[in-house]
Amino acid sequence: MEPEAALTYPGSTEVTTDKIPGRVQFGLDGGDVAATGISATTTHTQLEVLDYYTHALEADGWDQILDNPGMLLPSGARGHSVLWWKTGPKLSYSVLVWAEGETTKYSTEIEARR
Secondary structure: OOHHHHHOOOOOEEEEEOOOOOOEEEOOOOOEEEEEEEEEEEOOOHHHHHHHHHHHHHHOOOEEEEEEEEEEOOOOOEEEEEEEEEOOOOEEEEEEEEEEOOEEEEEEEEEEEO
């Protein structure tokens, strides 16, 4: 029932909620945004994580609108960011994945706009 539960890659560890469920923030377009997300760690590769989300989201009618494989993170690491959009309910879903040594880390976020 919690939206962030569906944001978790199977078998992930160190899962933390990034956003307070149901939190509303002011959007850049003047509208309100409800957003929630998670951060987690996995033993799987960055490609496996992104493939999982791509297949799951596209099978559910989401359209990929951004793919940035060279995103520079504040830590100096390079990450891979992908964004999907779903019309009708006006939803966006983003995944950012990066490596820290032998560990793969990722964060996801889903936003709903009115």
